[in-house]
Amino acid sequence: MEAFLISTGIVALAEMGDKTQLLSLVLAARFRKPWPIVWGILVATLVNHGLAGALGSWVTTQLGPEALRWVLGGSFLAMAVWILVPDKLDNEANDKGPRFGVFATTVVAFFFAEMGDKTQVATVMLAAQFNSWFWVVTGTTLGMILANAPVVWLGDAITRKISLKWVHRISAVVFAVLGGLALWGGPSNAKNHETPIEAPQKVIANEAAPAKL
Numbered sequence: 001m002e003a004f005l006i007s008t009g010i011v012a013l014a015e016m017g018d019k020t021q022l023l024s025l026v027l028a029a030r031f032r033k034p035w036p037i038v039w040g041i042l043v044a045t046l047v048n049h050g051l052a053g054a055l056g057s058w059v060t061t062q063l064g065p066e067a068l069r070w071v072l073g074g075s076f077l078a079m080a081v082w083i084l085v086p087d088k089l090d091n092e093a094n095d096k097g098p099r100f101g102v103f104a105t106t107v108v109a110f111f112f113a114e115m116g117d118k119t120q121v122a123t124v125m126l127a128a129q130f131n132s133w134f135w136v137v138t139g140t141t142l143g144m145i146l147a148n149a150p151v152v153w154l155g156d157a158i159t160r161k162i163s164l165k166w167v168h169r170i171s172a173v174v175f176a177v178l179g180g181l182a183l184w185g186g187p188s189n190a191k192n193h194e195t196p197i198e199a200p201q202k203v204i205a206n207e208a209a210p211a212k213l
Helices: 002-015 019-031 034-062 065-082 091-095 102-114 118-130 133-154 164-184 187-191 198-208
Strands: none
Touching: 002 118, 002 133, 002 164, 019 034, 019 102, 019 133, 034 065, 034 102, 034 118, 034 133, 065 118, 065 164, 118 133, 118 164
16 A cells, blocks of 8 residues: 555656646647546556556566665666656647547557656656555556646646646655665665565564564
8 A cells, every 4th residue: 555655646746747747738728528538548557557567576576685776776866856857748749630539649649658758767666666566556547647637627727826846846855765765775674575664664563563472
């Protein structure tokens, strides 16, 4: 559940002002059919983040605990810097006319716009960090819907009322904290394949257990 909540929150924050959110705004203005667009975003995100989560889980089987700790820590810290760089939507995505229906156009456009995007990379790292494909992908998908659905229905009115600069700063802090926690998790935690957040919980549980006579 922890993986689900963190994944939902961090992706929802990271998506604010992202190019895929800008794409949602463009699609909503062009088609003015919110439900097919939202369903298209959901399907595209599930497929894209499902693959990203699978990659993250696979990485944990290929790297040793110590190497994984440094890779995750460095990646989260790099993401903290990257999240501060504002995104712009490709002009090509804006200029192309629809070749399919609203739903299919949204699925295709959103899937490819999400390739290599911040939220996709974050999904890979979160899946590797928590080693929980289902909860991470479910959380990141919900985070994408929470960030994009209001834009589809309300347009840019909602983004104008939110300080994207502060949202990005908060996201950067969260990524930096995750990076610090990943690096803080020493070899003993890594060998047991515990996340830095799970380790203290296990210690508390052990202390609470009744002593054997």
